[in-house]
Amino acid sequence: MKGEGIGSYVLRRLLVAVPLILLISLGVFALVNLAPGDPARALVGSRQATPDVLASIREKFHLDEPFLVQYLIWLKAVVTGDLGRSIQGNQLVTTMIWQRLPLTVYLGLYGSLVALGIGIPFGVLAAFKQGSEVDRGIVTLGVLGVSAPAFATGIFLLYVFGVILGWFPTFGQGEGFLGRAWHLTLPAVALGVSVMGLIIKITRASMIEELQKDYVAFARARGLDRRRIVVSYVLRNALIPVVTAAGLIVVGLLTGAVLVEVTFGLPGLGSLLVSAVTQRDIPVIQGIVLILAIFVVLLHILIDVLYTLIDPRIRFGKAEA
Amino acid sequence: MKLEETASAAPVPASVGVTPRAGRVPITVWIAMVFVLVAVVCAVFGPQIAPYRANRQDLLLGTVPPGGDHLAGTDLLGRDVLSRTIVGARTALVGPTIVAVGAFAIATILGLLSGYLGGVIDSAVMRWVDFMFALPGPLIAIVIVGVAGGGFWTAVVVLVVLFTAPDTRIVRSAVLEQRPLPYIEAARTLGISKGRIMFLHVLPNILPIVAAYVVLDFAFALVSLAGLSFLGLGVSPGTADWGRMLFENRTILFTNPLAALLPAAAIVVTAGSINIIGDWIYQRISIR
Numbered sequence: 001m002k003g004e005g006i007g008s009y010v011l012r013r014l015l016v017a018v019p020l021i022l023l024i025s026l027g028v029f030a031l032v033n034l035a036p037g038d039p040a041r042a043l044v045g046s047r048q049a050t051p052d053v054l055a056s057i058r059e060k061f062h063l064d065e066p067f068l069v070q071y072l073i074w075l076k077a078v079v080t081g082d083l084g085r086s087i088q089g090n091q092l093v094t095t096m097i098w099q100r101l102p103l104t105v106y107l108g109l110y111g112s113l114v115a116l117g118i119g120i121p122f123g124v125l126a127a128f129k130q131g132s133e134v135d136r137g138i139v140t141l142g143v144l145g146v147s148a149p150a151f152a153t154g155i156f157l158l159y160v161f162g163v164i165l166g167w168f169p170t171f172g173q174g175e176g177f178l179g180r181a182w183h184l185t186l187p188a189v190a191l192g193v194s195v196m197g198l199i200i201k202i203t204r205a206s207m208i209e210e211l212q213k214d215y216v217a218f219a220r221a222r223g224l225d226r227r228r229i230v231v232s233y234v235l236r237n238a239l240i241p242v243v244t245a246a247g248l249i250v251v252g253l254l255t256g257a258v259l260v261e262v263t264f265g266l267p268g269l270g271s272l273l274v275s276a277v278t279q280r281d282i283p284v285i286q287g288i289v290l291i292l293a294i295f296v297v298l299l300h301i302l303i304d305v306l307y308t309l310i311d312p313r314i315r316f317g318k319a320e321a
Numbered sequence: 322m323k324l325e326e327t328a329s330a331a332p333v334p335a336s337v338g339v340t341p342r343a344g345r346v347p348i349t350v351w352i353a354m355v356f357v358l359v360a361v362v363c364a365v366f367g368p369q370i371a372p373y374r375a376n377r378q379d380l381l382l383g384t385v386p387p388g389g390d391h392l393a394g395t396d397l398l399g400r401d402v403l404s405r406t407i408v409g410a411r412t413a414l415v416g417p418t419i420v421a422v423g424a425f426a427i428a429t430i431l432g433l434l435s436g437y438l439g440g441v442i443d444s445a446v447m448r449w450v451d452f453m454f455a456l457p458g459p460l461i462a463i464v465i466v467g468v469a470g471g472g473f474w475t476a477v478v479v480l481v482v483l484f485t486a487p488d489t490r491i492v493r494s495a496v497l498e499q500r501p502l503p504y505i506e507a508a509r510t511l512g513i514s515k516g517r518i519m520f521l522h523v524l525p526n527i528l529p530i531v532a533a534y535v536v537l538d539f540a541f542a543l544v545s546l547a548g549l550s551f552l553g554l555g556v557s558p559g560t561a562d563w564g565r566m567l568f569e570n571r572t573i574l575f576t577n578p579l580a581a582l583l584p585a586a587a588i589v590v591t592a593g594s595i596n597i598i599g600d601w602i603y604q605r606i607s608i609r
Binding site: 136140158163251255259277293 | 571575
């Protein structure tokens, strides 16, 4: 285990992820049976539930087969990249996801930029001024950030900057990169603030811990420039916990994106998920949840790999524990 | 020996939170307590305090801006926004209470069994916890609550299940800290049964830390339930509920902004106050 290279570590983690993803896919498939009543009726959607339609749906989704057989048929299609068709518009689920994805990715990246751009400097500043009024202010801000769901922040921003001041548009997604940046600024801030609190909290705590270490006192005693100590030594070490918390942060961003897209009426993956859930469009829900869940599983592996790369003290075998 | 002790003990308290001076309650905590008290009073006596009945519609009046008879204006159906916000405190506090207490009740049992007994039970419980951690929890909540047909109780039950996993991990690690302590060994030597040790000796010692996390969980549950209601999945339509009000009133931001801003502020202030109190309790415990 000790001499294990990074390559075989990644491979081993991916192998462990396979049963996990299969388990998730089973859960996702079982969603059809979760809807109250007859699954065939749930899959009818807005169409008229005539006996003919019901029979054709039973046929199409193999509803008369045992559950496991249904699952395997579905899984086989999914593996080949076929997520089925939407009940509402008869569009391919993969096409729908593909159309909505760019906006959500843009929003997510913009939002994380805001969250990290505010969270890390504030966390560092609070750690330096520990116990002062500035520190208290930042800590309170962080607590408010944790407590303010993205939709509440979104409504406030929309009202102040959209309605009263009129600086930013209140709807639409904008044309081109810059137009989009302008339209997505308020949504991105709302999204960023929702995870900013967590980042402030982690950065501040690890920064305080790091500043008390011997090497900092030693570097100071040697007369090294304060700024250099912080930037090249302390911050680097203090940010490791932020990397470890990246999984939590990304899940927070995903949830936030769903709420923000609904608040601002943006046609992204999150609002697609919510409208699919409201209309009980099972194939669309299954497709989105499956993709997001696999994304989160792979992300956790990526974080663990990054973690071991940043901090060589962690042995690969231990990183899982 | 002495020197080493002080050196290793020094960094611990300072590493968590703003160092509070012992015995003094910070002003922010006092303010937070006042806000929570107001919310609790509204939750209990809401219908008596509210100037109007929360569900009284006035379709002829429709949406009016703040002022006059309606201090915070009315919504699309002419319902008084202030009254609905006051009455809405009830679902806002009852749901999270059930989620936080319920999740911790289950987590305490699982955490005690897994942390104290170890072995097969421990690895089974931890497998399950790891599995839950690998999932994007809040998204799962949206999907399951939505597909199952929504509703307040569905949302509460789903959140209890989702919250149980992280809570179990917290309880388990608290139990693991107690395990090697002398009082456990003493109890064992006396031949006291495992069940008695777990529930009569270990449990009281981990209760303070559990209490702090219950408070923090409560705030998170409040925000999560409001989020589900905001998506139209939590409480049933027509209920006076903060998340639901945001969902219904965000379209009238131009005519009566308070219809959405007041419940939004209520969510942030209540959850924020509870988080401040929870953090404060947590710090007091970790200093001891």
